[in-house]
Amino acid sequence: MSTAAAAFRRSARLSGIEVSLIVQISEKAREAKARGEPIIGLGTGEPDFHTPQHIKDAAAAAMAAGDTRYPPTAGTAALKAAVVEKFRRENDLVFTPDQILVSTGAKQVLFNAFFATLDPGDEVVIPAPYWTSYLDIVRVCDGVPVVVETSADDGFRITAEALRAAITPRTRWLLLNAPGNPSGATYTPEQLRAALAPLADHPAVWVLSDDIYEHIRFDGGPFVTTAACVPELRDRTLTLNGVSKAYAMTGWRIGYAAGPKPLIAAMTAAQGQSTSGACSIAQAAAVAALTGPQACVAEMVAVYRERRDLVCAALDAVPGLSCPPPGGAFYVFPSCAGLFGRRTPGGAVLTSAMDVATYLLEAAHVAVVPGEAFGAPEHFRISTASATADLQEACRRIAAACAALS
Ligand code: PMP
Numbered sequence: 001m002s003t004a005a006a007a008f009r010r011s012a013r014l015s016g017i018e019v020s021l022i023v024q025i026s027e028k029a030r031e032a033k034a035r036g037e038p039i040i041g042l043g044t045g046e047p048d049f050h051t052p053q054h055i056k057d058a059a060a061a062a063m064a065a066g067d068t069r070y071p072p073t074a075g076t077a078a079l080k081a082a083v084v085e086k087f088r089r090e091n092d093l094v095f096t097p098d099q100i101l102v103s104t105g106a107k108q109v110l111f112n113a114f115f116a117t118l119d120p121g122d123e124v125v126i127p128a129p130y131w132t133s134y135l136d137i138v139r140v141c142d143g144v145p146v147v148v149e150t151s152a153d154d155g156f157r158i159t160a161e162a163l164r165a166a167i168t169p170r171t172r173w174l175l176l177n178a179p180g181n182p183s184g185a186t187y188t189p190e191q192l193r194a195a196l197a198p199l200a201d202h203p204a205v206w207v208l209s210d211d212i213y214e215h216i217r218f219d220g221g222p223f224v225t226t227a228a229c230v231p232e233l234r235d236r237t238l239t240l241n242g243v244s245k246a247y248a249m250t251g252w253r254i255g256y257a258a259g260p261k262p263l264i265a266a267m268t269a270a271q272g273q274s275t276s277g278a279c280s281i282a283q284a285a286a287v288a289a290l291t292g293p294q295a296c297v298a299e300m301v302a303v304y305r306e307r308r309d310l311v312c313a314a315l316d317a318v319p320g321l322s323c324p325p326p327g328g329a330f331y332v333f334p335s336c337a338g339l340f341g342r343r344t345p346g347g348a349v350l351t352s353a354m355d356v357a358t359y360l361l362e363a364a365h366v367a368v369v370p371g372e373a374f375g376a377p378e379h380f381r382i383s384t385a386s387a388t389a390d391l392q393e394a395c396r397r398i399a400a401a402c403a404a405l406s
Pocket of ligand 1: 045104105106107108131177180181210212242243244250253254255
């Protein structure tokens with residue numbers, strides 16, 4: 001071992017933070033594919049569509065025009081104006097540009113928010129199933145995630161009782177995500193108001209509303225976000241969104257948020273000492289996404305809906321799986337509890353979603369993410385942001401693999 005390696009020590013802050021289970025499964029699938037196995041990877045939540053052409057053109061034009069210098073830390077004036085207009089047009093929320101922060105993906109917005117507000121031991125209430133990264137981002141920022149169970153019978157929505165029971169004097173945030181990754185859970189305005197009622201008694205608790213899947217909805221109802229739906233909470237809500245999912249722009253790394261000025265100023269200070277601000281070219285592309293034609297979004301959502309329907313129908317018909325169609329986001333999240341206790345042809349007994357995912361990877365060559373990654377150990381996640389033909393073949397193979405269990 002070299003001296004440098006021997007002397008290496010991780011910070012306490014980073015101890016226990018590893019590459020996420022989702023990335024681990026994707027890498028396992030990539031390795032198997034490289035070995036020549038016919039793997040279908042349904043692990044990552046990333047649109048298979050290309051970024052629409054008018055958005056790419058805007059980036060090329062920005063480059064050609066020399067828009068290649070450090071942008072303002074909180075975002076370009078053009079993108080902040082586009083974000084202000086987006087919130088007005090789509091969410092009936094009025095913000096000024098100094099209430100907007102543009103970051104390198106929605107993920108960096110989350111990081112900035114927690115980095116800027118959490119002291120060691122401060123708590124963040126997170127309903128399960130949750131997006132895997134939430135817990136580790138909170139931990140990296142010295143916070144303590146407080147996971148609140150939800151049930152499939154309640155549509156994976158947090159209840160007022162569960163929220164009330166989770167709040168302590170250390171609670172700083174409630175983190176909401178609807179449509180949710182991985183469950184697809186959505187709220188009606190009445191359901192959201194009822195769930196958040198306990199916050200009236202806890203004025204120090206803020207709400208972070210992760211709206212990244214706003215446009216990917218199949219329930220036909222209005223989009224429901226805390227700042228608009230519960231005006232009493234507006235002064236303590238951070239509304240998070242981005243272009244990754246709606247516009248198939250995951251690689252461009254642009255997310256944004258709107259909230260009270262002191263919070264945005266603190267988050268901007270945090271960002272100023274990490275990235276200095278998001279890529280200027282990508283910000284120009286995001287302006288085109290938010291202000292340009294929106295038909296591309298509806299076209300992609302129509303395809304996600306078709307895929308959701310075909311996958312849910314196919315998997316729900318498999319004995320041992322239960323797969324009600326989710327209201328939004330591009331995942332399906334079947335329960336596989338009905339397979340627990342069954343035996344694989346190799347003689348192993350399936351006792352967890354991790355066992356099921358491992359069996360599906362080995363026997364069906366289909367990579368799914370076990371629910372343990374999301375705090376929901378009886379489910380697994382399939383991304384429907386994958387090619388339709390792959391999804392059809394994957395469902396056929398999953399059904400065959402399940403039929404081979406005894
Ligand atoms: N929030 C949720 C719920 C997500 O699923 C994701 C991406 N998987 C993000 C935030 C991060 O999005 P971005 O690509 O903009 O960083």
